[in-house]
Amino acid sequence: MTAEHRWAWGGSVFQRTVAEKVSCTGIGLHSGSPVELTLHPARAGTGVIFERTDLGVPVEVPAASESVTATLNATTLGRAGTSVGTVEHLLAALYGLGIDNVRVEVHGPEIPVMDGSAAPFVFLVRQAGIFEQDAPRRVLRVRSPLEIRDGKKRIRVEPARTLRVSYAVDFAHPCIGRQSLRGLELVNGSFEAELARARTFGFLHEVEALWRAGLARGGSLENTIVLDEVGVMNPEGLRWGDEFVRHKVLDLVGDLALLGMPVQGHVIVERGGHALHQRMVGELARRAMAWSEPASVADSYAEPISYGALRTATA
Numbered sequence: 001m002t003a004e005h006r007w008a009w010g011g012s013v014f015q016r017t018v019a020e021k022v023s024c025t026g027i028g029l030h031s032g033s034p035v036e037l038t039l040h041p042a043r044a045g046t047g048v049i050f051e052r053t054d055l056g057v058p059v060e061v062p063a064a065s066e067s068v069t070a071t072l073n074a075t076t077l078g079r080a081g082t083s084v085g086t087v088e089h090l091l092a093a094l095y096g097l098g099i100d101n102v103r104v105e106v107h108g109p110e111i112p113v114m115d116g117s118a119a120p121f122v123f124l125v126r127q128a129g130i131f132e133q134d135a136p137r138r139v140l141r142v143r144s145p146l147e148i149r150d151g152k153k154r155i156r157v158e159p160a161r162t163l164r165v166s167y168a169v170d171f172a173h174p175c176i177g178r179q180s181l182r183g184l185e186l187v188n189g190s191f192e193a194e195l196a197r198a199r200t201f202g203f204l205h206e207v208e209a210l211w212r213a214g215l216a217r218g219g220s221l222e223n224t225i226v227l228d229e230v231g232v233m234n235p236e237g238l239r240w241g242d243e244f245v246r247h248k249v250l251d252l253v254g255d256l257a258l259l260g261m262p263v264q265g266h267v268i269v270e271r272g273g274h275a276l277h278q279r280m281v282g283e284l285a286r287r288a289m290a291w292s293e294p295a296s297v298a299d300s301y302a303e304p305i306s307y308g309a310l311r312t313a314t315a
């Protein structure tokens, strides 16, 4: 097998799937129980489909903005009374690696939390390999600015050649305060380098309240950065000084993945969260027909990046 050079999604005009099936097991954040997850190759045009395999009859839930049923703490998708929770970090990894089509089998009501970041899912996709399919990809090109405000919270998109993100958070905590990332371009491996390893975070008083309510039973210092009044409780510390805002951008990428195609636009967020992200995703989804177009080589980036050996898809 030879190492093939494949372009980051910003440069690929073809759809992609995983080259073969791949599985992992982790703990569900809310249940605290082990959950098995398997990614299967899927035909071009399928999109990302979740399938609950722990029920009598398998139920499919498409990763689409109309499937969103809850945005509190995490993004939950549902259809016909069945739901799949904590989907956003897996979706962010798929989007960040340019995977359009995959069937995600999950043996339980939520995607395993792993280490609280998207890095274990990136590793999983890398293990499977990436297969480029003989089908053109469409992109959602932002044609005019859109903005949603909710008090001090704000999300805006503007036309841009690639997906760019500017994000600011402001928490009254000595370890966070105001953190911002400006104009981060999601091309050529920047998702893996800059965002994938950023972990989810919570404040000790919130985490304790969730535990008292019987929620987040799988939550621990193994998968969440926990902040007490003075600092970070995790003995290993932070992966970046601004890991908090990086995780917010990771969450945004996972939420944008529900559009089912790469977005070309500059997304600017202040004090965002899943609920605000999803309001913008809903607005973009309503314009998806009018604003989508075939991905073109003109949008490509000259810098190829290696995706390792290209294998034959098994489905």
Ligand code: ZN
Residues within 6 Å of the ligand: 088, 089, 200, 247, 251
């Ligand atoms: Zn998150």
